[in-house]
Amino acid sequence: MRSVNPSTNTLIREYKEHSPEQVEVILQNVHEARKAWGDSSFLTRGGLFRNLAVVLRADKEKLAILMTSEMGKIFRESQAEIEKCAGACDYYAEHAEGMLKDQEVASDAGRSLIAFQPIGMILAVMPWNFPFWQVFRFAAPSLMAGNVAVMKHASNVPGCALAIEELFIKAGFPENVFRTLMIPSGLVNAVIGHPAVKAVTLTGSGPAGSSVASAAAKEIKKAVLELGGSDPLIVLEDADLEKAVQTSLASRMFNQGQTCISSKRFIVIEAVLEKFTTGLVAAVSELKTGDPMDPATQLGPLARPDLVDDLERQVRGSVNLGASLLYGGTRPDRSGCYYLPAILGNVQKGMPAYHEETFGPVFSIIPVKTEEEAITVANDTDFGLAATVFTEDLARGEKIARKIEAGAVFVNGMVKSDPRLPFGGIKKSGYGRELAEYGIREFMNIKTIWIR
Numbered sequence: 001m002r003s004v005n006p007s008t009n010t011l012i013r014e015y016k017e018h019s020p021e022q023v024e025v026i027l028q029n030v031h032e033a034r035k036a037w038g039d040s041s042f043l044t045r046g047g048l049f050r051n052l053a054v055v056l057r058a059d060k061e062k063l064a065i066l067m068t069s070e071m072g073k074i075f076r077e078s079q080a081e082i083e084k085c086a087g088a089c090d091y092y093a094e095h096a097e098g099m100l101k102d103q104e105v106a107s108d109a110g111r112s113l114i115a116f117q118p119i120g121m122i123l124a125v126m127p128w129n130f131p132f133w134q135v136f137r138f139a140a141p142s143l144m145a146g147n148v149a150v151m152k153h154a155s156n157v158p159g160c161a162l163a164i165e166e167l168f169i170k171a172g173f174p175e176n177v178f179r180t181l182m183i184p185s186g187l188v189n190a191v192i193g194h195p196a197v198k199a200v201t202l203t204g205s206g207p208a209g210s211s212v213a214s215a216a217a218k219e220i221k222k223a224v225l226e227l228g229g230s231d232p233l234i235v236l237e238d239a240d241l242e243k244a245v246q247t248s249l250a251s252r253m254f255n256q257g258q259t260c261i262s263s264k265r266f267i268v269i270e271a272v273l274e275k276f277t278t279g280l281v282a283a284v285s286e287l288k289t290g291d292p293m294d295p296a297t298q299l300g301p302l303a304r305p306d307l308v309d310d311l312e313r314q315v316r317g318s319v320n321l322g323a324s325l326l327y328g329g330t331r332p333d334r335s336g337c338y339y340l341p342a343i344l345g346n347v348q349k350g351m352p353a354y355h356e357e358t359f360g361p362v363f364s365i366i367p368v369k370t371e372e373e374a375i376t377v378a379n380d381t382d383f384g385l386a387a388t389v390f391t392e393d394l395a396r397g398e399k400i401a402r403k404i405e406a407g408a409v410f411v412n413g414m415v416k417s418d419p420r421l422p423f424g425g426i427k428k429s430g431y432g433r434e435l436a437e438y439g440i441r442e443f444m445n446i447k448t449i450w451i452r
Contacts, residue, residue: 001158001182006072006301006337007292015158018182023191026179030121030148031196033176038118038146045144046093052171053089056082063132063163065293070157071128072301072337073255074292085136091419092440096144099437100444109450116444118146123191125202125212126161128154128303129258134203135164137417139178141440150197152181152188154204156304189215199223199443203260206428224432224442226260226424228357229385231415232378233263234400236371237271239390243412245279248363251388251414253287253341256302257361260429261386261408261415264358265347266365267374273367277345280363281327284341289332301337302360308339311360315342318353318364322346329362349380357383371400379405385425386415407433 003012018026037045056063064078073081100116124138131153139149153161165180181191185208192200192215199222202212209225216223233251235244251263268276292300302308308331315329329342341361347353353364368374378387386408391397397411407425408415417423422438424430433439 001155003070003159004156005069006303006305008336009305012069013159015162015182017184020187023181023183023187026150026176026181027121027191027194027196029176030150030179033174034118034120034148037143037148037174037177038120040146042097042144045146046096048171048173049089049093049140049144052167052173053086053093055167055171056086056089059167060086066159066163067131067157068292068300070159071131071303072292074297074300076295077255081130081133085132085140088133088136088140088419092140092144096141096440099440100145107450110452112448112450115447115449116145116441117447119443119445120147120198121196122147122149122443123188123197123200124149124151125188125200125204125208126151126153127204128157129255129260131157131160132164133417137423137434138201138203140419141435142443143177145440145444147443148177150179150181150191152183152185152191155184158182188212192216192221193219197221201432201434201443202226209430222443224424224434225430226432226434227385227428227430228359228383229260229262229425229429230264230355230357230381230383231261231386231388231406232265232267232381232404233388234374234378234390235266235268235272235276236374236389236391236396237269238392238396239272240392240412241272241275241279244390245276245283247388247390247412247414248280249283252363253284253299253361256300257341258303258307258359260357261417263388263415264362264364265354265377265381266363267368267377268365269371269374270367270369273365277326277343277365280365281343284327284343284363287341289338289340299338299341299361302339303337305337307360308337311339311342311358311362314352314356314358315344315362318344318347318351321351322348323351323353323364326365355381371396375400375403379403382428383425384427385429386410388413388415 001015067078103114201224290297324345327343328340401409424433
């Protein structure tokens with residue numbers, strides 16, 4: 001496994017993969033650790049997660065530098081990601097027990113209740129774009145619930161993968177409660193088939209999700225999938241345009257646009273199209289591209305060269321079919337995986353920028369005449385992860401939110417993940433939920449106990 005700095009295209013370090021024999025030993029060790037961990041108290045587990053939050057904050061700068069060097073995230077965003085992981089540890093340390101307490105239910109029994117019990121070892125297949133947060137988003141609730149875990153991380157962030165394993169040990173967790181598997185993607189299905197693995201969660205691409213879901217189904221094991229998105233952001237004629245522009249900029253440019261829940265299709269009522277577009281072009285044109293470690297940088301590199309190639313294909317293909325390139329869409333004259341933000345106008349059905357997920361700084365502006373057309377266009381996608389609506393009429397915003405086919409809809413705000421709220425999608429954006437009480441129960445045996 002190779003760790004390459006996308007800002008300079010230079011090799012950081014090479015890592016040895018685990019052999020099949022090493023993988024088997026790790027799986028057996030984690031399997032053996034499951035009972036003692038599952039039998040431990042919420043107080044014990046919560047204390048360890050509070051320790052982990054302290055360790056994360058103490059090591060924040062070092063971990064952020066590692067993240068930025070491996071996948072190009074702007075350094076201040078990397079720091080914020082570590083802080084968010086620590087916050088999730090604290091949140092579930094405090095709330096997991098209440099989320100999983102027995103629920104008494106009236107029935108024909110003398111007493112009946114629902115108990116939530118851990119199922120054992122979970123395999124987590126994790127992506128590179130949020131190399132710490134995506135892991136802790138799964139690990140904090142799942143391990144607080146009493147499960148154990150093994151992780152196969154993305155191949156371009158091996159340093160982050162091993163650092164996460166070390167963090168658990170540093171915080172005082174038993175050695176085999178959380179382990180990292182240094183394996184290629186081709187071996188994931190074999191791990192899913194291992195008898196000790198009871199379920200799998202994946203955050204990643206559609207093809208990866210399809211492969212993992214098929215392997216899990218074959219073994220009759222549960223899977224939770226958080227896949228791609230082509231999230232709509234609707235701007236109605238009564239929107240606060242300045243706020244809509246600034247939120248659009250923040251959502252699309254966060255992490256260089258490499259996030260599933262960033263707004264990608266900007267569906268704008270024609271009455272305010274010119275003002276919105278002018279404001280967006282002006283805002284994007286002021287962004288400073290540079291070294292992601294530089295505090296002044298607002299746009300760093302993409303994580304890999306092939307991601308730049310994909311964006312160029314999508315932008316060029318859309319322009320060839322009639323879209324207007326209003327700004328950017330070129331590679332700057334510097335080394336590294338850089339791509340200047342592209343603003344596409346007059347995006348229409350049939351274009352790559354209309355149908356495909358653009359995983360990088362591309363704004364696809366789709367003009368519409370009415371609210372009804374905006375909703376139709378918002379739902380005209382294979383994806384269903386999240387959406388945003390801008391309107392000063394909050395009742396109208398809520399009404400529209402209920403009509404949009406997505407796992408989350410934010411009115412007058414940027415879509416984000418929050419431990420207090422369930423996170424996940426529908427359609428080809430996946431199934432199952434992470435976070436909140438819905439996420440922590442995904443990998444539990446929801447057991448009925450009937451007593452007369």
